[in-house]
Amino acid sequence: MSESILPWISAYFIASGEEYGADVAAIPLVTTKKKKVQLVEFLTYGRDEVVWARVSDKEYMVPIRFSR
Numbered sequence: 001m002s003e004s005i006l007p008w009i010s011a012y013f014i015a016s017g018e019e020y021g022a023d024v025a026a027i028p029l030v031t032t033k034k035k036k037v038q039l040v041e042f043l044t045y046g047r048d049e050v051v052w053a054r055v056s057d058k059e060y061m062v063p064i065r066f067s068r
Contacts, residue, residue, distance in 0.1 A: 004036060005036045005037065005038055005056075005057055005058050006036075006057070006058070007057050007058050007059035007060070008035050008057055009037070009057045009059070009060045009062060010059065010060055012035070035057075036057075037055040037056060037057050038055060038056050038057075038058075039053055039054075039055055040053075040054045040055060040056045040061060041053060041054045043063065049067060049068055050065055050066070050067050051065070051066040051067075052064070052065055052066075053066065
């Protein structure tokens with residue numbers, strides 16, 4: 001994994017949970033700081049409208065969704 005990727009996913013989820021609780025829809029989609037992850041694996045692929053993958057920040061892996 002790239003040396004330029006620093007662990008941040010856990011801290012982001014904890015801070016978001018403390019600020020927004022279970023209201024996941026209230027979490028802003030755009031942040032001012034760009035964070036890096038490594039795309040580890042595609043879970044689905046093809047011509048679907050939605051593609052699921054797994055990304056990592058060196059410490060944790062989480063599923064993500066790409067949509068058009």
